[in-house]
Every structure is written in C-alpha cells, then in structure tokens.
Amino acid sequence: MKTLFSFACIALFFVSCGNTKKLKVGEINSLQFEYSPGAEINYGGIIEARIKAIMHNGEELDITNHRKLDFSSEGVNKSGKTFKITHHPLSFDENYVTISMTVSDKEETFEARDTIYMNFLGGLLISAPGDYGEDGEDQKDRGDRILLRDGKEGYVGANGQPGFAGGNYEAYIWKEGDLYYVYARELNTLQVWRYKTYATRLVSFDISGGQGGDGGDGGGGGDGKDGSKDEDGKIKRPGAGGNGGNGGHGANGGNGGNLHLIIHPNASDISSQLKYDVSGGPGGEGGKGGKGGNPGEAISGQAGGSKGANGRQGGAGNWGLNGSTNVEFKEFDSIPLKQ
Secondary structure, X not given: OHHHHHHHHHHHHHHHHHHHOOOOHHHEEEEEEEEOOOOOOOOOOEEEEEEEEEEOOOOEEEXXXXXXXXXXXXXXXXXXXXXXXXXXXOOOOOOEEEEEEEXXXXXXXXXXXXXXXXXXXXXXXXXXXXXXXXXXXXXXXXXOOOOOOOOOOOOOOOOOXXXXXXXXXXXXXXXXXXXXXXXXXXXXXXXXXXXXXXXXXXXXXXXXXXXXXXXXXXXXXXXXXXXXXXXXXXXXXXXXXXXXXXXXXXXXXXXXXXXXXXXXXXXXXXXXXXXXXXXXXXXXXXXXXXXXXXXXXXXXXXXXXXXXXXXXXXXXXXXXXXXXEEEEEOOOOOOHHXX
C-alpha cells in the first residue's frame, strides 16, 4: 500500500509540473481532447475531459485551463474541466458535435479541431429555458462642481430588463428497437429538434423562465466645496455633499413554458424517467445605492457642511409564473416526424 501511495504522489508531482511548465506554442505537435472511453454521452449531458498538448519531444501537457488556450464550439460550453453539450440536433441521424482549440502566444498560433460523438447512453436533457434579462447599467460617481458649492446628486441606477419566458412545446416520444425517439417542436417559432436515447437515465425538459436582470448600482454623490475666505474678507460656506443615487430595480423573471407531451403506448415504460422544469424564473436583485458625497472642509469659525445621504437599495424583481405540463398516451404515426 505504501508503494502504491508513493507512486501516486510521484505521478501527481509530474502532472503538476507539466501543468505549470512554460508552454511554447512553436513546440506543439498536436492537441487532443481526452475523455473516458466509457463516458455516457448524450445531448444536454456533461462530461469530464482534459485538453492535452503533445509536444515535438513527446511530452504531454495538460492545458485544459491554460491562459493561452482558447476553446470554442457552437454546441459545447466549457467550465474548467467540465464540458456541457448544448447542441440541439435537427435530424435523428446527428450523432456528434465539433470543437475548436487554439493556443496562441504573440505571433505564434496552433489550431486544432476535434469531435465528440454521442453514444446516447447518458441522460438526455432538452434544454431551452428563457434567456436572462439584461442587467441595468451601473452609474459612475459624480465629479466636483465648478460653480456651485454643494455636491451633485448621484445618478440613479438603471432598472434591469425582464427575463424571457420559456417556449410553448409539443413533443412526441416513441420507441424503435432499443432506442427511444423524441420529436420536439416549439409552437410559436415552429423550430424542430430530434433526439434519441437508450433512456438509461432521466429524460428531462427544461423550459423554465429566464432570470430577470439585476438593477444597476446608483452613482455616488459629489463632494461639497471647502469653505473659504478671500482677500476681500468674503466668506464662502463649506458645501454639502450630494446624495447618492438610488439603485435600479431588479426585473421580474420570465414565465415558465408550456409542454404538451404525447407518448406512444410502445414507449409508455419511459414515463417514470421523465422530468420537467416549467418553473418561472427568479427576479433580479436590486442595485446598490450610491454613497453620499463628503462635505467640504470648514475653515476656522465655520459650521461644518452636511454629508450627503446614501442612496436606497433598488427593489428586487418578482418570480415569473410557472408554466404547465400536459402528458397523454396515444398512438400516432411516427414516420412524418422523422422526415
């Protein structure tokens, strides 16, 4: 046991060294996207993977999170060493997504493409939630006045924008051999997606509402001018600080979508593996109030100016309304849905 532990520590040391070693783009021979051959992969699923740079001298470096690496794909989102497949297949024959990897340093660039193939063993997630609303713009602090003595009022933060509603979907599920087929159509846009799965895991629909945008922060109030006395004996009072601007209000979340699901009797056994999310989206947070400006300094014999009041926190948005799910079991002709 001690020998195995020591070997593991040595292996970890070398991997760590490879990760921190300086990466020279001109010495890269190839890039590889590596994941477990036993990974269960389906649309909407998540896999753990790493990106390796194979150098001309045969050395392998894990560059998954290297600053020189740029990962891009229209069908995969990267977060650390986690990769989520976001592509929606238009045909039942689709079984892969493509990725691009680019390593750049000054004038040197190495590019490579790779492919992730579906084996349809993993859980299927049909993900089409409403988009997030845009956040309100934060405001800058006010500057000093040129003529007047009191500080300027801070600008009010902009309100967030409402989250978008989930769509209205009609979906059909049937079985052919060992595979379950899912035909999903958005009734407003008539967008159609086609999936298949072995249903060894959950088959999930996410058409929840989008989150409302956060309110922007209010700007700080301007500082008051200092008190003064000129050569003619004219006295000017210290200016009051300007009040901070109120934070913008968070927007309401989008309403959840609606799903009408038709299941063929030959696929009725999948009903216990179905999951739906038609919840309304959360409201956005209110923006922070800006700080009140400082008063100007008083000269001897003067009363001090007042500090500006801090702005108020913006109100939070409300949750969107939940959508609906309607499931029925009936026979239908699947042939037109496959075309």
